Amino acid sequence: MRSSMFQLLRSGSASRASLLRRGYSSGAVPERKVAVLGAAGGIGQPLSLLMKLNPLVSKLALYDIAGTPGVAADVSHINTRSEIAGYAGEDQLGQALEGSDVVIIPAGVPRKPGMTRDDLFNINAGIVKSLCTAIAKYCPNALVNMISNPVNSTVPIAAEVFKKAGTYDEKKLFGVTTLDVVRAKTFYAGKAKVPVEEVNVPVVGGHAGITILPLFSQATPKANLPDEDIKALTKRTQDGGTEVVEAKAGKGSATLSMAYAGALFADACLKGLNGVPDVVECSFVQSSITELPFFASKVKLGKNGVDEVFGLGPLSDYEKQGLESLIPELKASIEKGIKFANQS
Numbered sequence: 018m019r020s021s022m023f024q025l026l027r028s029g030s031a032s033r034a035s036l037l038r039r040g041y042s043s044g045a046v047p048e049r050k051v052a053v054l055g056a057a058g059g060i061g062q063p064l065s066l067l068m069k070l071n072p073l074v075s076k077l078a079l080y081d082i083a084g085t086p087g088v089a090a091d092v093s094h095i096n097t098r099s100e101i102a103g104y105a106g107e108d109q110l111g112q113a114l115e116g117s118d119v120v121i122i123p124a125g126v127p128r129k130p131g132m133t134r135d136d137l138f139n140i141n142a143g144i145v146k147s148l149c150t151a152i153a154k155y156c157p158n159a160l161v162n163m164i165s166n167p168v169n170s171t172v173p174i175a176a177e178v179f180k181k182a183g184t185y186d187e188k189k190l191f192g193v194t195t196l197d198v199v200r201a202k203t204f205y206a207g208k209a210k211v212p213v214e215e216v217n218v219p220v221v222g223g224h225a226g227i228t229i230l231p232l233f234s235q236a237t238p239k240a241n242l243p244d245e246d247i248k249a250l251t252k253r254t255q256d257g258g259t260e261v262v263e264a265k266a267g268k269g270s271a272t273l274s275m276a277y278a279g280a281l282f283a284d285a286c287l288k289g290l291n292g293v294p295d296v297v298e299c300s301f302v303q304s305s306i307t308e309l310p311f312f313a314s315k316v317k318l319g320k321n322g323v324d325e326v327f328g329l330g331p332l333s334d335y336e337k338q339g340l341e342s343l344i345p346e347l348k349a350s351i352e353k354g355i356k357f358a359n360q361s
């Protein structure tokens with residue numbers, strides 16, 4: 018997956034050649050529209066760039082409350098397959114969404130030092146609710162990739178909005194937790210001294226603090242790291258977002274690594290839609306693998322979105338404890354989202 022993103026970056030105008038390398042015959046590449054909501058933001062801009070480099074995208078709609086005409090004009094000069102259109106302001110949201118196969122949502126405020134992701138709830142819950150109301154109206158069949166925090170609550174909000182509108186399909190709603198996986202892979206490779214591009218680590222649970230549970234016992238290549246290294250790697254993965262928030266010192270949270278992670282996940286969704294076999298990523302989805310209604314785990318992506326939600330596999334004692342500890346916090350965040358969506 019990582020190497021395919023570098024292929025994209027190298028492919029430039031040769032997107033047809035890049036598609037052929039990816040196993041598509043040139044006549045068989047479906048048209049796919051992707052919309053980015055929040056496209057003028059810190060994540061939105063580099064994410065829009067990366068989606069413009071993806072040859073699976075034929076139309077790219079860049080929506081924000083302001084600033085998108087400039088971002089769209091800029092990105093549109095890149096000589097790759099997709100046609101770009103910028104949409105600014107609520108009256109253009111419908112047009113941005115119509116016909117979308119995948120909608121990526123990085124709209125909303127980011128953290129400042131000292132804040133938790135839940136501190137963003139009051140502002141971002143309303144933003145997500147209104148955007149999802151529009152998705153239900155204009156592109157009810159699209160796959161929705163939710164980046165806006167707190168993901169542990171914004172995904173349940175989206176589900177409730179779609180249920181009320183009668184459009185909910187649990188196979189099509191995803192909380193994007195790919196950045197946790199990207200971090201876990203990077204940190205593990207550094208500690209285990211193995212090539213980073215060969216590393217796989219599932220990350221399960223949710224997307225905030227201790228609800229982020231990397232399963233280093235299942236990491237490959239195997240490295241037999243001592244317990245204290247596993248604990249340190251787990252903590253660093255759980256606090257990865259805070260590490261960036263503190264380093265940015267008031268200027269926001271992860272944007273570039275998130276754009277990379279968001280582009281990887283959207284690419285996986287597009288591949289699944291296009292019938293590419295065995296596309297598996299971790300994501301926060303409706304789930305019955307634990308007692309909680311939403312949970313992140315490995316998910317197989319197919320022509321209709323989620324094809325299969327995989328179980329957790331064998332856990333170490335340390336991971337079993339982590340799982341037990343995260344359940345109450347994740348449950349409360351899910352319930353908070355559901356309550357918000359139903360009372361307002």
Ligand SMILES: NC(=O)C1=CN([C@@H]2O[C@H](COP(=O)(O)OP(=O)(O)OC[C@H]3O[C@@H](n4cnc5c(N)ncnc54)[C@H](O)[C@@H]3O)[C@@H](O)[C@H]2O)C=CC1
Pocket residue numbers: 054055056057058059060061080081082083123124125126127128137141144148163164165166167168193194195196197224269270271272275
């Ligand atoms: N899931 C994850 O792993 C991660 C999630 N995030 C979250 O992503 C969100 C965005 O972060 P940044 O891009 O850094 O923030 P930002 O403030 O740089 O950009 C947010 C953009 O959203 C736009 N926006 C606000 N209300 C909107 C609406 N109603 N419709 C459309 N656009 C709207 C703003 O105009 C702005 O351009 C935050 O909630 C942040 O916490 C950030 C990093 C990782």
Ligand SMILES: O=C([O-])CC(=O)C(=O)O
Pocket residue numbers: 127128134166196257258259261262270271
């Ligand atoms: O930490 C934050 O607020 C942003 C985020 O979700 C991440 O970087 O994982």
